[in-house]
Amino acid sequence: xxxxxxxxxxxxxxxxxxxxxxxxxxxxxxxxxxxxxxxxxxxxxxxxxxxxxxxxxxxxxxxxxxxxxxxxxxxxxxxxxxxxxxxxxxxxxxxxxxxxxxxxxxxxxxxxxxxxxxxxxxxxxxxxxxxxxxxxxxxxxxxxxxxxxxxxxxxxxxxxxxxxxxxxxxxxxxxxxxxxxxxxxxxxxxxxxxxxxxxxxxxxxxxxxxxxxxxxxxxxxxxxxxxxxxxxxxxxxxxxxxxxxxxxxxxxxxxxxxxxxxxxxxxxxxxxxxxxxxxxxxxxxxxxxxxxxxxxxxxxxxxxxxxxxxxxxxxxxxxxxxxxxxxxxxxxxxxxxxxxxxxxxxxxxxxxxxxxxxxxxxxxxxxxxxxxxxxxxxxxxxxxxxxxxxxxxxxxxxxxxxxxxxxxxxxxxxxxxxxxxxxxxxxxxxxxxxxxxxxxxxxxxx
Ligand SMILES: [Zn+2]
Numbered sequence: 109x110x111x112x113x114x115x116x117x118x119x120x121x122x123x124x125x126x127x128x129x130x131x132x133x134x135x136x137x138x139x140x141x142x143x144x145x146x147x148x149x150x151x152x153x154x155x156x157x158x159x160x161x162x163x164x165x166x167x168x169x170x171x172x173x174x175x176x177x178x179x180x181x182x183x184x185x186x187x188x189x190x191x192x193x194x195x196x197x198x199x200x201x202x203x204x205x206x207x208x209x210x211x212x213x214x215x216x217x218x219x220x221x222x223x224x225x226x227x228x229x230x231x232x233x234x235x236x237x238x239x240x241x242x243x244x245x246x247x248x249x250x251x252x253x254x255x256x257x258x259x260x261x262x263x264x265x266x267x268x269x270x271x272x273x274x275x276x277x278x279x280x281x282x283x284x285x286x287x288x289x290x291x292x293x294x295x296x297x298x299x300x301x302x303x304x305x306x307x308x309x310x311x312x313x314x315x316x317x318x319x320x321x322x323x324x325x326x327x328x329x330x331x332x333x334x335x336x337x338x339x340x341x342x343x344x345x346x347x348x349x350x351x352x353x354x355x356x357x358x359x360x361x362x363x364x365x366x367x368x369x370x371x372x373x374x375x376x377x378x379x380x381x382x383x384x385x386x387x388x389x390x391x392x393x394x395x396x397x398x399x400x401x402x403x404x405x406x407x408x409x410x411x412x413x414x415x416x417x418x419x420x421x422x423x424x425x426x427x428x429x430x431x432x433x434x435x436x437x438x439x440x441x442x443x444x445x446x447x448x449x450x451x452x453x454x455x456x457x458x459x460x461x462x463x464x465x466x467x468x469x470x471x472x473x474x475x476x477x478x479x480x481x482x483x484x485x486x487x488x489x490x491x492x493x494x495x496x497x498x499x500x501x502x503x504x505x506x507x508x509x510x511x512x513x514x515x516x517x518x519x520x521x522x523x524x525x526x527x528x529x530x531x532x533x534x535x536x537x538x539x540x541x542x543x544x545x546x547x548x549x550x551x552x553x554x
Contacts, residue, residue, distance in 0.1 A: 118169075118170035120152050178488040182240050199406050209276075214246045225256050237488035237489075237534065239264065245279050262488075263304075265306050272316055294333060298332075310337065312363065323335065336397075337376070341377035342408045360388060373392075374472075413447075413453060445457075445460060490535070491533040492531060497525065
């Protein structure tokens with residue numbers, strides 16, 4: 109093999125299956141080696157076993173740090189990057205007061221590009237290498253994000269928001285223009301490089317039944333696109349939805365009647381679902397994106413992970429910035445844990461981490477490309493410092509003294525105390541796209 113090979117030494121970890129399905133669900137090499145060539149994973153294993161096979165190759169040494177697949181954020185609004193953490197009441201007021209005025213600016217391509225660039229770099233700084241993002245109603249907003257992502261050869265999923273009612277006039281499309289703009293964007297971007305298109309009706313309050321039908325028609329025409337929308341986030345939202353669709357007995361039915369509940373559809377929030385709605389989602393193979401920082405911030409409610417697990421719905425974790433208050437999926441995992449604590453479920457750290465990596469990749473049918481270190485996967489990976497703060501350091505020393513510095517405690521510390529400060533480096537398709545300033549590791553291979 110003549111292509112250059114890159115070796116990374118550290119604690120190599122990835123999921124090989126769901127912790128909900130089996131006890132043998134991960135690979136972990138405490139002194140491991142990750143082998144990358146042409147932007148793809150060649151192999152992983154213990155340092156001792158592998159190093160002699162590549163005698164000529166220098167090694168980037170991240171010893172003592174965790175090398176794991178990049179995190180995947182399954183629900184985030186890139187145009188809301190600037191309006192993160194804005195004081196407000198609940199969902200519907202917050203949309204009117206902050207979101208819609210902010211999104212108006214994205215008709216300007218330069219503006220959209222500037223925010224898209226900030227957004228993608230912020231993802232990398234937080235260890236996120238793939239996201240499924242909402243753009244705005246403007247085609248320009250989608251062009252901007254796909255363009256920036258293409259510059260990094262990053263796996264990006266996004267799409268133009270569809271909204272043809274109950275929104276400011278300047279932010280509305282029509283059934284016809286929404287469909288034709290989406291079709292044009294699909295033709296331009298879908299499956300070009302690592303870009304994938306997501307048909308994006310914001311939610312039922314802002315899309316007529318006709319527009320939802322046109323979204324489903326597009327999805328049928330391009331069956332390997334995705335669908336994303338919001339479902340059952342807030343009680344007032346549910347009431348408004350049902351008063352707009354009195355023929356439906358519950359919220360999910362609004363999307364079912366349009367044909368949008370499929371195994372390629374990601375529904376944000378899903379906090380107040382009935383067992384019947386959950387069962388129907390599971391039967392359809394639909395995906396839930398649970399967004400705990402957003403749900404707490406907007407006071408939307410406590411998502412019931414046990415209900416979703418019991419009924420076997422594919423569930424992922426997501427930040428939902430700007431309703432969410434952090435770009436960090438580690439922070440998001442920590443808040444998901446607290447939300448489940450209030451529901452009487454102490455969710456294992458392996459479950460939450462799976463739902464930000466391989467679990468999300470699998471739900472999105474991208475597990476042959478991302479989410480693990482199996483051979484041939486894209487080399488999207490992160491280097492995680494277990495002790496990036498004094499408090500993490502003293503916790504580490506305490507656990508070491510007590511012989512409890514094991515994988516589960518390490519990961520639980522990252523989940524509970526970690527954030528962007530723990531990300532030492534981020535790689536996308538084999539290229540380093542982020543390196544923290546505080547890095548004191550030795551680099552010999554790049
Ligand atoms: Zn959202």
